[in-house]
Amino acid sequence: MSIKFRLRVSYMAMLILPxxxxxxxxPIIASFYVKNIDKAYDIKYDGHPLQSTMFKGNPFKDLINKNSLILMGIEKSIEINPDILENTNYLSNLDNKLKLTHSGIVVRKNGNIAYSSDFISKTAIKESLPKFGYNYENEMTHNLMLNNLMFSKQHDFYFKDKSAGSIFIITDAGAMITIAKSFLFVYIIVVILIMMLINGILTYWVSKRIVTPLIALKNASTKIKEGNLDFEVKSSANDEIGELYKEFEDMRCRLKESVVLQLQYEDNRKELISNISHDLKTPVTAIKGYVEGIKDGVADTPEKMEKYINTIHKKTRDIDKMIDELFLFSKLDLNKLTFGFEEVDVKSYLSDIIDELKFDLEESNSEIFLIGEVEDKTAIVADREKLRRVIINIVQNSVKYMDKENGKIQIILKELGGSVQFEIKDNGRGISKAALPFIFDRFYRADPSRNSRTGGNGLGLAIAKSIIEGxxxxxxxxxxxxxxxxxxxxxxxxxxxxSKLI
Incomplete structure (x- = not known):
């Protein structure tokens, strides 16, 4: 589940669940307050045969129904004696009976209030009472009137003198309104608590899936800042956080690889310095010895002097070559070496290089051949000087590790579609399977021994690889x-x- 979808679900739940x-x-809260209203207005079953069907749990309706039972008794009394409502004792008894339900009566004769209970103001209620013969069928109450008074029931009749009369049962709704207000207040508090609870649960649910992983990432980033990369960041989440974890773990792995590589480079540079120091010290020591020999007069014949001078010249050439190779390697290592690509005729180009190498190879009793399995005038896109460096480095490497009396080196050309394949093949000692994958690595030497014949700084093939990749x-x-x-x-x-790219 994605974070976006989870947030949408939480927002919808925050609206719907409350x-x-x-x-x-x-209904749970209302039932409690209904009982309070029933208790306040004494609405309960007292054995009347109609109550079992009339009382349904609605306090307003139950109150009206109870007053209806009282009104039914009044109606029967009126049928017997219409003027009974002018009897003060009878009206007082009714008042006492109705007080249990916070109700009272109003008797009207010819439009004037003939009697009213103590809590009812004759002046205030006179204009609010329904007219004689008012049709309130399907109406359970007339209306809430003045001062929290609620009209419940009306019965019209005629006195013995034919005067129009009405009796009203009026209920004081103040207690009911107070209880209703209390219910509303409690209900609002409960709704607020529900909203807070739902909001808290959903916020915890969402934040747990977002904040907790972010804290873990923060702790992981602190470890990286402190230089600790030997840990793993995992997440089973299939969402944006999970993707972030994967990217972070990939970054950590890359950083670790770069640190390991940097440490390896540092070790290689230290080894290079050690190797170069050794390689430079050997010819420098020889030069120093021969110079001192000349100064001390050891070279006392023209032949010795010429030998000493030639040896010094050869050693200085070796030093110069070594410095050139280091300078070239540093440029390749920093990607600051530029290439001058041009069209190069392969066979003609290699023939010139082979002619140049034959003289040097004679001293090592080795031969070099060109086997051109390509058409004449086949051309490649190359930097002449740098490609020459590749071929010379590979050939010199072959000569360096040649263990045969008659060394043979072949340069074989083959066409491969839009490219030309060069193969420089020798019949030397060969390279073990364990060492073969590393021969193009910087500073690597297949032969760890450092004698005068196989010594070197291990940059020849590394330079060749960089140039070819260039x-x-x-x-x-x-x-x-x-x-x-x-x-x-x-x-x-x-x-x-x-040619357009040249």
């Missing part, structure tokens, strides 16, 4: 221990569409 519960408590290509390796290694990489062919 109404339903308020309607449900009405060409939007791919690079990988295959190797068999004892038989040799093949380094593959793919470069896209030159086309009119790609």
């Amino acid at each position: 109404i339903i519960l308020s309607l449900m408590v009405v 060409h939007d290509g791919q690079i990988w390796a295959q190797s068999t221990v004892g038989l040799g290694t093949s380094i593959f990489f793919i470069i896209k062919k030159y086309s009119i569409e790609r």
Whole structure:
């Protein structure tokens, strides 16, 4: 259930549930106050045969019905003696009987008030009484009149002298109104309490599914701020909070990976510094030794002097090459190296590089060949100088780990749709399966020994990988221990569409 839907449900429930519960408590509260009215007006079953069917639990109706029973007795007395309503003793007895229901009587003769109970003002009520012969069929009461007086019943008759007469039963509704006001006040309080209860329950229900997860996320963010990433944030909710938890957990995992990677980079840089320090110290120490030999006069013949000078020159070239490689790597690492792409004829380009490498390979007793399984004039989109660096690094790596007396290095070209595949294959010692996945990693060296022949800082293949990826290509390796290694990489062919990007 989404938070949006949950909020809609809670809003609807806040409107509907209080109404339903308020309607449900009405009869419960009303029954209590009805009993109070019945008690106040002495409305109860006292054995009269009509009461069992007349009293239904409605205090207003029950009051009128009880007064009707009294009026029925009066009517019978009037039939026997119409002038009985002029008998003061009879009227006093009626008053005493009606007082139990907070009621009284009014006797009217020829439009004038002949008698009224003590609590009824003759002057005030005279104009409010219905006229003689008033038809109030289907009306249970006439109306609430002055000073909380309620007209209940009317009976018209003629005195013996033919004068028009009426008798009214009037009820003091003050107690009933007071009880009704108390009922209304209590009912309003109960409704407010119901609304507060429903609102509190629904607010807790909604907030529990929102606030509690947010507090958990806040605690998790505090842990991250303190540098603790070794925990897991989980949520089974299938809503916006659940999605937020997934995004937060993904962020935590990425942060942890970046921290681990950063620590790995830091370790690699420390190792690089250590390796470079070692690699630089070796030629620098040699140069220092040969220079001191010249100064001390050890090189006392032209042949020795030439040997010392050549050795110093070679060592300085090694240092210069090492510095160039570090400078190139730093630019690749910071993505600050720009590429100058152009159209390159593959076969012609590789032929020039092979001619350049043959002289250096003669010293290591190795040969290099080009096997071009591509059509003539096949062109690729490449940066000439940086692609040259890739090929030279791979070839030099092959020479470095060559363990055969007659080393052979082949550069094999194949067309793959819109790309050209380069394979640089040697017959050297090969690379173990355990080491093969890591040979393109920065600072990794398959041979941990640091002798003069296989030493290095482990940047050659890492640089090659960065350059190939800068060409939007791919690079990988295959190797068999004892038989040799093949380094593959793919470069896209030159086309009119790609020429627009150069």
